[in-house]
Amino acid sequence: MLKLFYRRLALAICLVGVASALTFALIASAPGNAANFLAERAAGPKATHELVQKIEHDLGLNDPLYIRFFHWVGNVADGRLGESLRTGHPITEEFAQRLPTTIRLLLGGGVVACFMPLLIGVAGALSDGGVLDRSLRVLAIVGASAPNFFVGALLVLLFSVRLHWLPAFGTSGLLSWVMPWVTVGLFPTCVLSRVVRVTLQELMSRPFATTGFAKGYGRTGVLVYEALPNLAVPFLTTFGAQFALMIIGAIVVESVFAWQGIGAFFIDSIRFRDFPAMQAILMTFVVFFVFVNLLVDMVCMLIDPRIRRSQFESA
Amino acid sequence: MINRLRERLGGISPYALIPVVLFVLVAVFAPVLAPYAPGMQVITDAMQGPSFAHWLGTDYLGRDLLSRLLLAARVSLAAMTIVLVSALAIGILIGSIAGYVGGKVDLVLISVIDIMLSLPSLIIALALIGIVGPGYWSMIAALTLAWWANYARMSRAVVASEVHQPHIEACRVIGASHWWVFTRHILPSVLGVVLVYASADAGALVLSIATLSFLGLGVTPPTPEWGQMLVDGMNYLEDSPSMVLLPGLALTLVVVSFNVLGEAIALQKLPRAIKGRVLLKRIRARADEEETVKRGVQ
Numbered sequence: 260m261l262k263l264f265y266r267r268l269a270l271a272i273c274l275v276g277v278a279s280a281l282t283f284a285l286i287a288s289a290p291g292n293a294a295n296f297l298a299e300r301a302a303g304p305k306a307t308h309e310l311v312q313k314i315e316h317d318l319g320l321n322d323p324l325y326i327r328f329f330h331w332v333g334n335v336a337d338g339r340l341g342e343s344l345r346t347g348h349p350i351t352e353e354f355a356q357r358l359p360t361t362i363r364l365l366l367g368g369g370v371v372a373c374f375m376p377l378l379i380g381v382a383g384a385l386s387d388g389g390v391l392d393r394s395l396r397v398l399a400i401v402g403a404s405a406p407n408f409f410v411g412a413l414l415v416l417l418f419s420v421r422l423h424w425l426p427a428f429g430t431s432g433l434l435s436w437v438m439p440w441v442t443v444g445l446f447p448t449c450v451l452s453r454v455v456r457v458t459l460q461e462l463m464s465r466p467f468a469t470t471g472f473a474k475g476y477g478r479t480g481v482l483v484y485e486a487l488p489n490l491a492v493p494f495l496t497t498f499g500a501q502f503a504l505m506i507i508g509a510i511v512v513e514s515v516f517a518w519q520g521i522g523a524f525f526i527d528s529i530r531f532r533d534f535p536a537m538q539a540i541l542m543t544f545v546v547f548f549v550f551v552n553l554l555v556d557m558v559c560m561l562i563d564p565r566i567r568r569s570q571f572e573s574a
Numbered sequence: 575m576i577n578r579l580r581e582r583l584g585g586i587s588p589y590a591l592i593p594v595v596l597f598v599l600v601a602v603f604a605p606v607l608a609p610y611a612p613g614m615q616v617i618t619d620a621m622q623g624p625s626f627a628h629w630l631g632t633d634y635l636g637r638d639l640l641s642r643l644l645l646a647a648r649v650s651l652a653a654m655t656i657v658l659v660s661a662l663a664i665g666i667l668i669g670s671i672a673g674y675v676g677g678k679v680d681l682v683l684i685s686v687i688d689i690m691l692s693l694p695s696l697i698i699a700l701a702l703i704g705i706v707g708p709g710y711w712s713m714i715a716a717l718t719l720a721w722w723a724n725y726a727r728m729s730r731a732v733v734a735s736e737v738h739q740p741h742i743e744a745c746r747v748i749g750a751s752h753w754w755v756f757t758r759h760i761l762p763s764v765l766g767v768v769l770v771y772a773s774a775d776a777g778a779l780v781l782s783i784a785t786l787s788f789l790g791l792g793v794t795p796p797t798p799e800w801g802q803m804l805v806d807g808m809n810y811l812e813d814s815p816s817m818v819l820l821p822g823l824a825l826t827l828v829v830v831s832f833n834v835l836g837e838a839i840a841l842q843k844l845p846r847a848i849k850g851r852v853l854l855k856r857i858r859a860r861a862d863e864e865e866t867v868k869r870g871v872q
Binding site: 274277278281282285286288400401403404405406408409412413415416420503504506507510511514515525526528529530532534537541544545548549552 | 692703705707777788818819822825829830834
């Protein structure tokens with residue numbers, strides 16, 4: 260078991276390494292030059308060729324790509340992410356200010372996306388083929404298709420502009436978090452509730468469900484005691500994928516509610532071609548995706564002996 | 575290929591196809607249908623409700639909302655088609671090379687594909703836009719480069735499973751060239767599978783285009799696009815919510831219709847999968863029988 264864990268961890272670290280090298284190479288090959296930009300900011304339109312060359316030398320832009328990459332990795336290991344070209348502040352400072360907002364947004368959305376689908380999916384499975392089941396199915400399709408910026412705008416229109424119940428922006432107070440959490444959680448909720456519904460239906464036709472009926476459980480009993488435990492693995496894998504995808508939702512939600520999180524930082528850095536910031540944020544995202552996937556795989560291995568066994572066989 | 579497509583699409587309820595066909599028709603004939611030029615501003619008519627002159631009202635610059643919505647459909651469809659076709663071309667090419675050549679080439683290509691797929695496509699697209707700089711064509715290029723890996727993976731799987739079929743080996747034995755075998759015997763099956771999935775994927779692509787435009791990194795003014803119209807309208811949410819509601823509704827409707835189509839296609843495929851599984855069981859059962867017979871003989 261521990262051996263499997265280490266193998267999976269090594270794989271994850273490799274993936275982060277390869278992905279960071281790729282993003283570094285891509286961003287380094289981007290047209291436009293940070294030195295030109297910095298020289299212009301320092302000396303205005305009078306920036307001389309010498310000044311540009313001096314900055315290039317100072318930043319080490321003339322070194323070969325792999326040396327620059329290892330230099331950057333060393334800096335990251337020291338906790339230095341460089342300075343944002345746009346603001347001139349260290350990127351770590353920006354991160355310290357912005358990360359809590361995004362993390363709280365993702366966690367809140369994750370809670371919504373974890374419990375709502377179970378509720379909706381089980382409710383649908385219990386009223387199999389009934390009005391509730393069918394209307395929930397239609398709602399799930401619509402919810403999974405509606406763009407999240409539109410969902411956010413609708414919520415603001417209804418609860419802030421018309422009803423004055425919730426604030427339309429800001430992060431002060433629990434109330435201002437409700438709409439962003441719902442907005443970011445709606446898409447994964449809809450996708451997951453369909454997964455729950457379909458998987459439950461499939462599980463209910465398996466032999467162990469028949470055994471459950473034979474033991475004298477009713478439909479609800481079989482659903483809760485026999486089918487739900489078997490739902491864990493498919494649910495967790497989809498949840499992991501959807502949770503990682505919520506970063507896109509976070510980018511959009513931060514833009515709708517005018518929040519200063521990592522997502523907004525990313526969009527700003529793209530707009531201003533702030534390469535050091537982009538590199539740092541992309542790396543954060545990659546680590547986040549890989550970590551979430553790793554965690555999901557681990558948990559699945561822990562709860563389902565079949566997966567452990569198949570991994571051992573392939574090892 | 576046509577047969578495979580018909581086989582998969584033929585059984586689909588026309589109700590799943592109608593909305594998509596309607597969207598395509600509206601998009602294609604948008605300039606004819608639109609009552610006004612989408613950029614025509616009459617500032618004295620700004621932010622009006624629905625009237626006979628302007629069926630859906632006007633925006634904050636006095637532009638006709640209906641005309642802008644219709645032309646935005648055209649912009650969406652055009653961008654989506656360009657991305658889909660180029661992503662399909664790249665994906666099928668790379669996936670086929672990986673599947674057909676195999677060996678080390680396959681290993682390298684599949685690693686690249688897997689790394690691409692381990693990140694959400696929209697994040698890849700955003701990163702690429704950041705590198706090249708925002709704009710319509712960089713959005714198209716970024717989405718294409720973010721999207722091809724899906725199709726590459728699918729094509730590779732189909733090609734790899736077809737290459738070792740007896741009829742393909744027979745073709746090689748009687749002297750057919752690789753090119754002939756690939757284009758006549760393998761490519762049709764690849765297209766049959768991948769095109770069907772791609773048609774279901776179109777909704778996600780329309781959504782991505784709108785999201786990028788909403789973030790100001792895709793279609794930029796004055797070209798009308800739903801995501802970009804919506805973000806424009808956000809400032810006037812209190813006075814004139816239709817500037818947000820209408821583009822949002824249009825976008826949602828189009829994505830819903832593509833997703834319903836995708837759902838119908840997936841359902842259509844279900845019996846085939848079950849058939850395959852039953853077949854597999856029978857083959858296994860027969861193998862077991864033979865095994866026992868052999869043991870009995872021994």
